[in-house]
Amino acid sequence: MKSRIALYTLAASLAFACSSAKETNLEETPKLSGNPIFDGWYADPEGIVFVDEYWVYPTFSAGFTDQLHIDAFSSKDLITWEKHANILDTVAIKWARQAMWAPAAIEKDGKYYLFFSANDIQRPSRDGWDPNNDINHFGGLGVAVADSPGGPFKDHLGKPLLSEFYNDAQPIDQFVFKDTDGTYYMLYGGWSHCNIGKLNADFTGFELWDDGELFHEITPEGYVEGPFVFIRNGKYYFMWSEGGWTNDSYKVAYAMADKITGPWKRIDTILESDTTVATGAGHNSVIQKSGSDDWYMVYHRRPIPNEGRDHRVTAIDVMEFNADGTIKPIKMTFEGVAANPILE
Numbered sequence: 001m002k003s004r005i006a007l008y009t010l011a012a013s014l015a016f017a018c019s020s021a022k023e024t025n026l027e028e029t030p031k032l033s034g035n036p037i038f039d040g041w042y043a044d045p046e047g048i049v050f051v052d053e054y055w056v057y058p059t060f061s062a063g064f065t066d067q068l069h070i071d072a073f074s075s076k077d078l079i080t081w082e083k084h085a086n087i088l089d090t091v092a093i094k095w096a097r098q099a100m101w102a103p104a105a106i107e108k109d110g111k112y113y114l115f116f117s118a119n120d121i122q123r124p125s126r127d128g129w130d131p132n133n134d135i136n137h138f139g140g141l142g143v144a145v146a147d148s149p150g151g152p153f154k155d156h157l158g159k160p161l162l163s164e165f166y167n168d169a170q171p172i173d174q175f176v177f178k179d180t181d182g183t184y185y186m187l188y189g190g191w192s193h194c195n196i197g198k199l200n201a202d203f204t205g206f207e208l209w210d211d212g213e214l215f216h217e218i219t220p221e222g223y224v225e226g227p228f229v230f231i232r233n234g235k236y237y238f239m240w241s242e243g244g245w246t247n248d249s250y251k252v253a254y255a256m257a258d259k260i261t262g263p264w265k266r267i268d269t270i271l272e273s274d275t276t277v278a279t280g281a282g283h284n285s286v287i288q289k290s291g292s293d294d295w296y297m298v299y300h301r302r303p304i305p306n307e308g309r310d311h312r313v314t315a316i317d318v319m320e321f322n323a324d325g326t327i328k329p330i331k332m333t334f335e336g337v338a339a340n341p342i343l344e
């Protein structure tokens with residue numbers, strides 16, 4: 001009998017030990033995302049919510065000739081990120097030969113569209129120009145389409161959506177924004193110029209403005225590239241990157257206006273190098289948790305020490321507002337953000 005009691009006692013202590021180990025493990029489950037939020041060199045992250053998931057679409061940060069594909073990442077809670085490899089590549093986009101950059105995703109009528117830049121085109125010389133034989137001058141902005149946010153995406157047009165230069169803006173770094181009246185606008189532009197255009201209904205081109213122009217320039221003071229727009233409490237916010245993307249001068253500034261066309265007046269820098277955390281922070285996007293006033297800045301930054309031009313990682317930090325609607329400077333962290341599932 002004694003030995004049976006001893007056996008029961010041993011079994012009970014083992015069960016207790018196991019259950020408390022389980023509890024300890026639960027305790028140890030990370031409650032913060034950490035930064036970077038996923039492994040690998042990734043820049044220009046565009047964050048967006050689709051249904052009950054957070055999605056991030058970044059540039060694969062590498063030499064231009066190695067930037068031949070785009071990966072995406074999804075998360076239910078901002079903590080655990082699933083990689084969706086190769087959602088778009090140069091096999092699907094025949095005219096893209098290098099430098100696939102800055103993807104921007106949006107849903108319309110049940111389809112998912114992924115806008116991107118390719119080839120890092122320089123200004124074409126018009127005389128005798130042959131687009132099929134000119135890697136430096138053919139490409140620009142493209143659009144791909146899929147039935148789900150994780151692709152696979154197919155070329156929507158079989159050619160660039162935009163490959164011309166307007167108002168001296170290099171056709172890169174496009175962002176697509178659906179306004180409250182249902183109009184889809186594209187903001188884009190490198191080389192310190194930002195244009196805005198109105199996409200047509202099937203995303204095959206642009207509608208003219210009332211003055212007959214295809215694009216209007218809305219460049220704010222300091223703008224270099226990487227535009228992003230969102231609305232909060234009826235106010236429009238425009239964010240962009242300043243400085244040089246290859247070094248620690250890179251940073252983010254913003255403006256506020258009553259409508260998408262501005263006027264946009266620079267208010268302040270809100271994200272910049274912090275030598276205790278990371279440098280070269282920029283090319284950001286913003287995620288709002290659906291139905292809440294929880295806001296996050298998603299951006300890339302350079303780890304310290306930074307050992308290569310393309311060593312950029314994707315990070316997320318909380319974004320907070322002052323009572324007057326202006327944005328508090330973002331505090332970059334190693335810890336990242338707390339779990340915030342969309343479905344709770």
Ligand code: FUB
Pocket residue numbers: 043044059101102172173225226245283
């Ligand atoms: O990642 C390639 C380029 O670097 C982007 O298009 C720019 O915005 C800069 O982040």
